[in-house]
Amino acid sequence: MDHNMIALLMFSTMLLMMVTGQRVFGAIGFVAVVAALALWGQGGSAMGFSAVMKLMKWTPLLTLPMFVFMGYVMSESRLADDLYRMFHVWFGPVPGGLAIGTILLMVMISVMNGLSVAGMAIGATIALPELMRRGYDKLMISGVIQAGSSLGILIPPSVVLVLFSLIARQPVSELWLAGAVPGLLMATLFILYILVRTKLNPALAPPMPPEELAAVTRAEKFRLLRAGLLPVFIFVAMMVPFLNGWASLTEASVIGALAAVAAAVVKRRFTRQVFEVATRQTLAITVMFMLIITAALSFGAVFDGLGAGRAINDFFLNSLGLAPWQVLVLMQASFLVMGMFLDDTAMLVIVAPVYVSLAKTLGFDLVWYGVLYTITCQIAYLTPPFGYNLFLMKAMAPPEFTLPVIYRSVFPFVLVMIATLILVMVFPQIALWLPQTVLGR
Template sequence: MIGIVMFFTALFMLIIGFPVAFTFAAVSVFFGILAGFIEVFSNADQSDAIISLIQSGWSEGISMFDYMPFRIFAIQQSTILMAIPMFIFMGIILQKTGLAEKLLESMGFLFGEIRGGVAISTVLVGTLLAASTGVVGASVVAMGVISLPVMLKYKYKTELAAGTICASGTLGQIIPPSIVLIILGDVFQVPVGDLFKAALTPGLALVGAYIIFILIVSYLNKNLAPAIPADPSRGTKKKQVLRALVDIIPSLTLIILVLGSIFEGVATPTESAAVGCLGAVLLALIYKTFSISMVKEASLEAVKITSMVFGILIGATAFSMVFSYTGGDEIVEHIMLSLPGDGKWTFVIFTMIAILFLGFFIDFIEISYIIIPILLPVAETLGINPIWFAILIAMNLQTSFLTPPFGFSLFYLKGCAPAGVTTAQIYRGVIPFILIQIIVLAIVAFFPEIFGMTSDM
């Protein structure tokens, strides 16, 4: 039971606010040494000296970490994980080019004359930013600074405006290239390119569901998202369409270069990430925002984020190793396989509910590296398709950015929202979009063939 106690200890420490990587590492060392002492003292007899037992227990516990250097070297040599810093760098460069501003301005005027038009344009721009940058914080802040004041100016209900921006900003978690999918590819040991392909249609289905929801509520309540009057200074409708296309083409080209090279088998995700970095720099040159200082800032920021991810990964590796050595994985597997009902579907439903609940309190990285490795052996035993299971988890993890009280998107938007927007309004605004995500998740779970997947190996 040491592994189970260790798990809940780490979870409690995360909930009360301890740093993630240090929590995993400290808890692993403490319980690893404790397991060594328990092992030695449980096998001791009365003739053994207490000092000798303490020395043996210490040695037994410390020896559990003998293979940690090899695990760390394996992490450093992973070609899959090499894509993470490059995609982060690409996203930060694009954030600094003003791409989001141009897209939102053009598409806002293009769709503004229909009810909910600015909200719809925000969803579409969020989709383009997700497919070209994948950085949630940058997308939410950019749209919060630009789109939210416009919606509030034209009397959009604050809850709908805030919920639309938060939900659109998190699309980068499921629409490739996605850091979540790269991490899950490493955890599941499946090709990241296959995950990217499988995630594309569920991601677009989610986009479609958001737009349908906005259209329906805008139609039912005419004061919820009024239409914006035509602006003659923007020129004719034809000129507005051409201007929107001009703003969309650069980001669309980058998406085709990055995702197209993966889907066609021309490049691996890591190689396409390098192509994306080059494309981002070229876009910065096109938009005349390129400078050495910008590249330096983007590089430093990418290093900070990447260091955080890899620090968590090393701590999580130690955690999972101690958890396995103390038999925690066997207990979890026994419990999961003993659940009532159809073993496979009971396991999937229980897993989705557990991840959704944990997403209220901890981040997707911790869930990916701590919770999922514990569940993988059970999924393999039940014959669950790893690609399908990974997509379900990715869609579920996306909700962790929206769920109160600790959803990061909520904090990002609150930090850049006008003074009149309250935290309670943001919380209420995301609830319909969380429900939409759960509905789409259920459709992918029970009808995977619609999205070209299967639930079985």
């Protein structure tokens, strides 16, 4: 059988297994092992072992458990409660003010955690009950929480960008800085959408009643405003040593985790239960990531051994004769389609090495391309049928948030994300200005 047909068979088999409900790492690993043994016999059995050894040498992966632990400490110790109350009070008079406050809360959580799962946990436990009590529309609630939590994989310290840096061999500091402005731009566009939507239909998100607003004193407003200093403290404690070269990426992630613990201790909320839940969840998520990456590395080794990467390059550049920008658009479109079925980590380790090589061949900046990839991952988190945040929302929300409601709620926010992706593609300086300014890149 032709090698290109084997590669196509591998990829289609993996997708079919995922559609039937198999675990991501199981589907990827099974296809990789069977293909390796079928193609190279007993020698193919070494690929899994090589993948594990390669994974163990990726020291930046040590940041993963630190960032996850940081997010769960924030969530379980309910350090975000005062922060959310602050946004509630300050934006309450505005139509859709609590939804805007939820987006801003997610931005704050994102600078303390590199994954969307912590944002989802905080949004579902703190924001969702309050939004429902205020009479917000279910579609608005679901869309705001899911879209806002996805900002965690773009705004630094993003774990997805850490993984991309390993694949593309690009500095994490540049990728983090490159993701900051597009992340804030996307959050701003979310807020603009909420403002326009609630202006057209105020019943979707009623403002705080005047009598309740009058009951909040000026002193209370400024007391709550100080709650906003907490995430700033954690972010500065982590990023300043890293960006100044005083600490490595791994060391900076440890500083961030310790800063989150210190904040919980100061607030007298760091209990044994908080520590146990945060540790258990950190272990579960870290092991899940490690299994997926190990399986995906094995799959990628077989895929690359078949020459699939070179075949894709030749197909785009020679067979189709496309211009570089046309190839880039096709790459992003294919990521969006794959994101409906694949985990973002699986996409990164399986497909990204091929596309990174292609982007480099076409002369595109890999830091900029890393931001494009990460925005595409955000969109994939929200796109049916297998968007990661869709199922998290279903698991955490009350029964009245059915899957049809959850699916419909993300549609306008996905359009906003696509608009952000197009803006960053057309104007690369949106992503590249900050690393150029700060690092003199």
